Each structure stands twice: as C-alpha cells, then as structure tokens.
Amino acid sequence: MVGWEGTIALENQAAVALEDTLERSAQGDQMAFAEIVRQHQGMVFGLACHFLRDRWLAEELSQEVFLNLHQNLRSIKSPAHLTFWLRKVTSHRCIDQARRQKVRPQVSLEDVPEPFTRATENDLLLSELLKRVVDTLPEKARMVVILRYQEDLEPAEIAKVLEMPVNTVKSHLRRSLSILRDKLSRTLGEVTQ
Amino acid sequence: MSRLDDELRMAFRHEQPSPDFTDRVLEQISRQPAPRIRWWQTLVALFQPPTLKWVAIGATAALLVAIGASQYARLHPGVIDDGDKVEKTADGSSAGASGEVPGASAPDPRRVAQAPPQAPKPRLNSVRHLVATSNTKPRDARPKHRLVNPEAEAARDKVMLALQITSATLNDAQQAIRDDGYKAQP
Numbered sequence: 157m158v159g160w161e162g163t164i165a166l167e168n169q170a171a172v173a174l175e176d177t178l179e180r181s182a183q184g185d186q187m188a189f190a191e192i193v194r195q196h197q198g199m200v201f202g203l204a205c206h207f208l209r210d211r212w213l214a215e216e217l218s219q220e221v222f223l224n225l226h227q228n229l230r231s232i233k234s235p236a237h238l239t240f241w242l243r244k245v246t247s248h249r250c251i252d253q254a255r256r257q258k259v260r261p262q263v264s265l266e267d268v269p270e271p272f273t274r275a276t277e278n279d280l281l282l283s284e285l286l287k288r289v290v291d292t293l294p295e296k297a298r299m300v301v302i303l304r305y306q307e308d309l310e311p312a313e314i315a316k317v318l319e320m321p322v323n324t325v326k327s328h329l330r331r332s333l334s335i336l337r338d339k340l341s342r343t344l345g346e347v348t349q
Numbered sequence: 350m351s352r353l354d355d356e357l358r359m360a361f362r363h364e365q366p367s368p369d370f371t372d373r374v375l376e377q378i379s380r381q382p383a384p385r386i387r388w389w390q391t392l393v394a395l396f397q398p399p400t401l402k403w404v405a406i407g408a409t410a411a412l413l414v415a416i417g418a419s420q421y422a423r424l425h426p427g428v429i430d431d432g433d434k435v436e437k438t439a440d441g442s443s444a445g446a447s448g449e450v451p452g453a454s455a456p457d458p459r460r461v462a463q464a465p466p467q468a469p470k471p472r473l474n475s476v477r478h479l480v481a482t483s484n485t486k487p488r489d490a491r492p493k494h495r496l497v498n499p500e501a502e503a504a505r506d507k508v509m510l511a512l513q514i515t516s517a518t519l520n521d522a523q524q525a526i527r528d529d530g531y532k533a534q535p
Contacts, residue, residue, distance in 0.1 A: 186375060193371045198363035205364045215366050222374045223381070283360035290360075305354070306361040336353060 174235040182229045189229075193222055196239070199307065200246050206302045207250040209291055217253060221246050243307065244317045251295045282340075289339050293332055296320070300328040406522045413515040417508050424504045 174195070180188035200221050204214035224245060225232075232238050290301050296318065303314045311329065315322040395404050 186378070189378070190371050190375055193374050197370055198365050201366040201370070202362065202364040206361050211366075214364075215370065218366060218370070219374055219377060223377055226378050282356060286356055286360040301357070302361055305357040306363065308358075333353065336357075340353070 171235060174238075178229075178232060178235060178238060182232070189226060192225075192238070196242055197222075199239075200242055202306055203243070203246045203299075203302060204250055206287065206290075206306060207299060208253065209287070213253070217246070217249055221249060240317065243303070244319075247299050247303065247317055251299060254295050285340065286336065289336055290332070293335070297328040297332050300325055301332050304329060402525070406518065409518055410515060413511050413518070417511045417515075420504045420508045420511070424501050424508070 177188045177191050181192055197218065201214055201218045204217045204221075205211055208214050208217070221242065225238075225242065228241075232241060290298055293301065299318060300314055303309050303317060304311075309317070311325040312322050315325045318325070394400060
C-alpha cells in the first residue's frame with residue numbers, strides 16, 4: 157500500500173525522470189525524444205482529434221506539432237513548460253487549421269438529432285452526441301470546452317494557453333454549457349439541473 | 350459537479366493515435382535536413398546565460414590587453430627618443446657614425462684646438478647600447494636618463510595596473526569555473 161508520501165515520492169521520481177529525458181533529447185538523443193512523443197501523443201492527438209473530428213487530419217497535425225517540438229527542444233525549460241508548450245501549439249494549430257480549411261462541420265445546432273432513448277452511464281451514443289454538439293460551437297469556444305474537459309484545466313490556465321482574457325474563457329464556458337444543457341436536457345433529464 | 354461535467358470528461362478523454370505514430374514522427378525527423386544555424390542565431394546564442402560569462406571574460410581580457418599594448422606602444426618610442434638624446438649629450442659634437450648630427454651647429458675650431466685630447470670613447474649606437482645596458486644592469490642601476498620622461502612613467506604605471514587587473518580577472522574566472530565544476534559534480 158502506497159500512502160500519500162509514497163505517491164508524492166513517485167511523482168517526484170517521475171518528474172525527475174522526465175526532466176532527464178527532456179535534457180537528453182535536447183542533446184540529440186532520438187530515443188529520449190521518442191519517449192517524450194509516447195508520453196504526450198495521447199494529449200496532443202486527443203486535442204486535435206476532438207477538435208477536428210478527423211483522425212487522419214489529427215495525426216498529420218500531431219506529427220507537425222512534434223516536428224515543431226523537435227526543432228524547439230532547446231527552448232523548453234522543464235516538463236511543465238513542455239506540456240504547456242504542446243497544449244498551446246496544438247490548440248493554435250487546430251484553430252488555424254479549422255479556419256483555413258473550413259474543417260468545421262457544416263452542421264447547425266438544429267440539425268443535431270435528438271436521441272430517442274434516455275442515456276445511461278458511459279453511454280457511447282451520448283458521448284458522440286456531446287461531441288457533435290460541441291462541434292457546432294465557434295472555434296475558440298470549442299477549444300475552451302475541450303481544454304476544460306480533456307485536460308481538466310482551470311479557466312486561468314486555459315486563458316494562458318489560448319492567450320485570451322480569463323473572463324472571455326469563463327463566458328465561453330458558460331455559454332457553451334448552456335447550449336449543451338439546452339440541447340441535452342431531454343436526454344440527461346433532471347441530472348443536469 | 351453535474352452529470353454533464355462527467356459526461357463531457359468521458360467524451361473528451363485522451364485519444365491514442367495509430368501504433369506506428371512515434372515511428373513515423375521519428376522517420377520524418379530523420380528525413381528533415383539539419384537546421385541551418387544563421388549568423389544572427391549564433392550571435393544571439395553568445396548572449397545566452399551560459400556563454401555570456403565566457404564572452405564577458407574574453408572581452409574584458411581582450412580590452413585590457415589592447416589597452417596594455419597601446420600604452421606599451423606609447424612608451425616604447427619614448428625610450429628610443431630618449432636614447433637619441435642621450436647619444437647626443439654623451440658624444441657631444443662628435444656623436445653619430447658620421448661625426449655630424451643633422452641640424453647641430455658646427456664645432457668652434459678654436460675650442461677644438463684648445464681642448465685637451467680626450468680618451469677615445471666607445472662608439473655608441475644609441476638603441477642597441479640602451480638595450481644592452483638595460484638588459485645587463487639591474488632595474489635600480491638603470492641610467493637615470495631613462496626615467497626622466499614622466500609621461501612614459503605614467504604610461505608604464507598604467508600598463509602595470511592593467512596587467513594586475515587582467516590577472517585578478519583571470520583568477521576570478523578560474524575560481525568561478527572551478528566552483529561550477531564542483532556544482533556540476535553529483
């Protein structure tokens with residue numbers, strides 16, 4: 157049984173290991189860089205995939221992000237800075253991509269079908285419906301929601317990543333959640349109240 | 350925490366790309382040409398903290414050596430000029446290899462006739478003689494006429510001070526490097 161002290165010790169050990177990996181990859185160690193990619197690909201690809209809703213495009217974008225990281229490894233100061241940098245670059249690239257290629261699905265909020273049955277726990281259909289409703293949001297609002305729920309970031313952290321005022325982030329979140337509640341009220345019933 | 354939050358967390362979990370994603374990234378990196386380092390990037394790198402210390406030490410040392418060299422250059426012609434003056438005073442009217450000093454007045458024939466015969470003096474070649482005497486004699490025994498130029502004395506003092514500062518700076522740098530070495534050791 158590992159107590160909280162043991163947990164903190166393990167976390168510190170992991171942070172030191174990651175710092176070492178970062179240092180080695182900055183010195184040109186390809187294996188260390190591969191380790192960094194493996195550790196962060198879930199986050200980068202997740203952000204891109206949820207935002208673009210296209211796995212192939214998301215993989216392309218994630219590759220570009222990691223190539224960019226490889227070119228800028230010397231400017232990364234710590235593991236925390238690395239995570240922040242990856243979130244920031246991925247978010248901005250996703251928003252740019254969506255604006256440039258009009259990737260955003262041409263589905264309006266009204267076109268999203270209502271589910272016929274009541275949702276159950278971990279309902280995949282419900283998850284899919286939530287994603288489709290989030291897809292209808294404007295680019296920045298969409299990225300705010302994804303960063304909030306995928307990365308579990310606070311509004312202040314989201315504001316730093318997206319370089320926007322905290323109040324804007326809060327209002328995006330409020331408005332998006334309101335839309336989601338309205339749309340899904342029949343599905344989630346009284347639980348959303 | 351509402352159910353909507355939970356459902357959103359569930360919907361927006363981390364996603365994993367295809368299994369060969371890392372290999373493809375590494376392959377693309379290996380295919381990319383090595384990044385070209387431009388001259389301004391090298392220049393900027395000089396002003397980054399680890400390199401900045403060495404640049405500052407090098408620039409200070411170079412500056413001090415340049416000051417020392419310029420002061421020495423100012424001092425050196427002064428010594429040679431003094432030597433010429435000494436040559437004139439020591440040999441009097443018969444100084445120089447040709448027996449005539451350009452611009453000097455011709456000797457008075459009466460004084461030459463009345464003058465007692467002098468012992469033959471060694472022919473002084475001004476700079477060589479001074480160099481030879483300065484090299485063989487100890488510092489305090491150097492002829493006084495070498496120290497008559499106050500400007501040269503001041504310049505020499507400045508050179509000595511510059512060399513002392515250089516020495517102190519290099520000592521500090523060596524100490525700093527040694528300290529860094531100790532810190533870097535686990």
